[in-house]
Amino acid sequence: MPTLGKRLLAAAILVLALIAMNAYMSDEGLFGFGIPPYYARVIMLAGINVILAVSLNLITGFTGQFSIGHAGFMAVGAYSSAYLTVYYGQAWERSLAGVVGGTVAHVLIFLLAILVGALVAALAGLLVGIPSLRLRGDYLAIVTLGFAEIIRIVILNIDKVGGATGFTVPGYTNFLWVGGFAVITIVIVYNIVHSDMGRALISIREDELAAEAMGINTTRYKVLSFVISSALAGMAGVLFGHYTQFLSTNDFQFIRSFEIIIMIVLGGMGSLTGAVFGSIVITLLPELLRKLPGDASKYRLVVYSALLIIIMLTRPQGILGTREFGLSWLKRARKRPEGTQAVGASNGVPMAEHTKPSSLDREKEAGNL
Amino acid sequence: MDTFVQQLINGLTIGAIYALIALGYTMVYGILRLINFAHGDIYMVGAFVGYFLAFQLGFAAGPSLVGLGVVLIGSMIIAALVGMAVERFAYRPVRKYSRMTTLITAIGVSLLIENLFVARLGAAPRAFPQLLREQSYSLFGNAAISKSQILIFAVSILLMLLLQWIIFKTKVGTAMRAVSFNLNSAKLMGINTDAIISITFALGSALAAAGGVLTAQYNPQIDPLMGIITGLKAFVAAVLGGIGNVPGAVLGGLLIGLAETFVVGYGQNIGVPTTFRDAVAFAILILVLLFRPTGLLGTTVQEKV
Numbered sequence A: 001m002p003t004l005g006k007r008l009l010a011a012a013i014l015v016l017a018l019i020a021m022n023a024y025m026s027d028e029g030l031f032g033f034g035i036p037p038y039y040a041r042v043i044m045l046a047g048i049n050v051i052l053a054v055s056l057n058l059i060t061g062f063t064g065q066f067s068i069g070h071a072g073f074m075a076v077g078a079y080s081s082a083y084l085t086v087y088y089g090q091a092w093e094r095s096l097a098g099v100v101g102g103t104v105a106h107v108l109i110f111l112l113a114i115l116v117g118a119l120v121a122a123l124a125g126l127l128v129g130i131p132s133l134r135l136r137g138d139y140l141a142i143v144t145l146g147f148a149e150i151i152r153i154v155i156l157n158i159d160k161v162g163g164a165t166g167f168t169v170p171g172y173t174n175f176l177w178v179g180g181f182a183v184i185t186i187v188i189v190y191n192i193v194h195s196d197m198g199r200a201l202i203s204i205r206e207d208e209l210a211a212e213a214m215g216i217n218t219t220r221y222k223v224l225s226f227v228i229s230s231a232l233a234g235m236a237g238v239l240f241g242h243y244t245q246f247l248s249t250n251d252f253q254f255i256r257s258f259e260i261i262i263m264i265v266l267g268g269m270g271s272l273t274g275a276v277f278g279s280i281v282i283t284l285l286p287e288l289l290r291k292l293p294g295d296a297s298k299y300r301l302v303v304y305s306a307l308l309i310i311i312m313l314t315r316p317q318g319i320l321g322t323r324e325f326g327l328s329w330l331k332r333a334r335k336r337p338e339g340t341q342a343v344g345a346s347n348g349v350p351m352a353e354h355t356k357p358s359s360l361d362r363e364k365e366a367g368n369l
Numbered sequence B: 001m002d003t004f005v006q007q008l009i010n011g012l013t014i015g016a017i018y019a020l021i022a023l024g025y026t027m028v029y030g031i032l033r034l035i036n037f038a039h040g041d042i043y044m045v046g047a048f049v050g051y052f053l054a055f056q057l058g059f060a061a062g063p064s065l066v067g068l069g070v071v072l073i074g075s076m077i078i079a080a081l082v083g084m085a086v087e088r089f090a091y092r093p094v095r096k097y098s099r100m101t102t103l104i105t106a107i108g109v110s111l112l113i114e115n116l117f118v119a120r121l122g123a124a125p126r127a128f129p130q131l132l133r134e135q136s137y138s139l140f141g142n143a144a145i146s147k148s149q150i151l152i153f154a155v156s157i158l159l160m161l162l163l164q165w166i167i168f169k170t171k172v173g174t175a176m177r178a179v180s181f182n183l184n185s186a187k188l189m190g191i192n193t194d195a196i197i198s199i200t201f202a203l204g205s206a207l208a209a210a211g212g213v214l215t216a217q218y219n220p221q222i223d224p225l226m227g228i229i230t231g232l233k234a235f236v237a238a239v240l241g242g243i244g245n246v247p248g249a250v251l252g253g254l255l256i257g258l259a260e261t262f263v264v265g266y267g268q269n270i271g272v273p274t275t276f277r278d279a280v281a282f283a284i285l286i287l288v289l290l291f292r293p294t295g296l297l298g299t300t301v302q303e304k305v
Helices: A004-025 A037-062 A070-100 A102-132 A137-156 A175-193 A196-206 A208-213 A218-244 A254-267 A272-291 A294-314 A327-334 B002-032 B039-056 B065-094 B099-121 B147-169 B171-181 B183-188 B193-218 B226-241 B246-270 B274-291
Strands: B136-139 B143-146
Touching: A004 A037, A004 A175, A037 A070, A037 A175, A037 A196, A037 A218, A037 A254, A037 A272, A070 A102, A070 A137, A070 A218, A070 A254, A102 A137, A102 A218, A102 B274, A137 A254, A137 B226, A137 B274, A175 A196, A175 A218, A175 A272, A196 A208, A196 A218, A208 A218, A254 A272, A254 A294, A254 B099, A272 A294, A294 B065, A294 B099, B002 B039, B002 B143, B002 B147, B002 B171, B002 B193, B002 B226, B002 B246, B039 B065, B039 B099, B039 B193, B039 B226, B065 B099, B065 B193, B136 B147, B143 B147, B147 B171, B147 B193, B147 B246, B171 B183, B171 B193, B183 B193, B226 B246, B226 B274, B246 B274
Parallel strands: none
Antiparallel strands: B136 B143
């Protein structure tokens, strides 16, 4: 356990790094160095995807509840906050600017928008989660997918938020917001996983019946982790909408939910660093493939999907499996102390590689054809 | 009343197509517990194979029943081969891994087929040649049924009966049911499970391809992404009927087809805009699953510790 001083130091370095990175990515650049807007855009989208993947990992990776509706909650967050900033944002910002100054007012309004987006998404998560989480496995998956599509079609029919023509949104997001909230998301999920609640969630993943027999209120924990996960997805939606400055329901089709699942499965389900890694890889891969020579770039999405299949064939547990990547990995490489378990297991949380099948890969029980 | 009969006919037409595709989902799920997300794309492949067969064999020039038969059966055979290839090279190697891995592989295959077709053929819709001289017959006064609708009903009923016969009256069908009941025990009984799984994919893919060619006769516009939303709805139909259950898939498909048509036809009267057409399938699914968690005809499996 690092001491408080070390933690504060780490936090300070992180904040400084984010500010420096933000300046580096801005139009002016840092000390005259900057990066082209295209790269800045890819980095921003990667950051938003990190939030989405880490939040989905809470419900799917750690709790073992298979949800394909993440894009729906992202849409709820994006649209509800955009409604606020478009219709009330500027007026409120002006009146607030007289009291606390322009910059602070700008920040406060966006914080409020993020809060509203997260809360509305959490509410949506609650409404969807309570009935759906009684279902298991593939049935839960298809119901969450269904809810996400219904959310999307309902939004499509609200003229106040643009309907089918799309919704133009003021820009608020810069890298400081995305990076900051990505860090906050990771810290939140890390702390949940390493708390009593996290142990309950992991026990539900490993064996729901046994967890229930141990006195864990499985429904309560499942709904709670679903709601938290939805709120974080909503937050990502707020950042996304106020970055792209244009919302269209086409951005939230089920293929988007698939993409987020691909990120966590690729990185390794039940691994935080894996989710971060997977989301960065999945964001970068199609962009890197743009560099394919000549006519081959036409096939970049073909190569992308082929690579996806090849990764699954060769590394089915994801790149990191359920392990975590961290500084202690490097230390362990030099000297492995007696009795030290895999990283992440040190706090008593069983996150070592599966030795026995978990609920996710349990053999089918019986069938009726 | 006349419009009601008309809506009923149109709904059953779409429903029959959903049912044909849903059968493939349900059979594969029954045997492997795998949501074959690439199945909707096999439906698209079927339509495109039909398109190219019609042009290559010279049937595109004018309507002919022989041409239709050749195109239909040809595309079913080729789609069956595609389905078997997908199973052999993508699903079989990951079969022993976790459900998540197989699912991502299925999504990967689906994306691969779509992107390959878009890259090769472009995303613009193409007009499918009319192989049937379109003609409408009047029915109960003002309602009408077109020749392509009759074709859809006739072919889909025929194929469903054929499937029922294969599953319940042949040796292969018995083996399929055994594998779906318990794969490992079936293997111990000397059943070549790999071959049976392969045959299941072939049957499902052939049915989807038939659905593709029939849809193209009814609504002659095909594009490489046509399988996404249709496939998803067919999957919803399979879950609605009770996934793994063959009659359930047909029931679910027809229900969803009817519900969709009625929302478009009568939705405005009760304040539901026609744009909710794509949402209604999911709404019904959610309502049904909340009260019958295994679908309409699915059997409940008691969970044991």
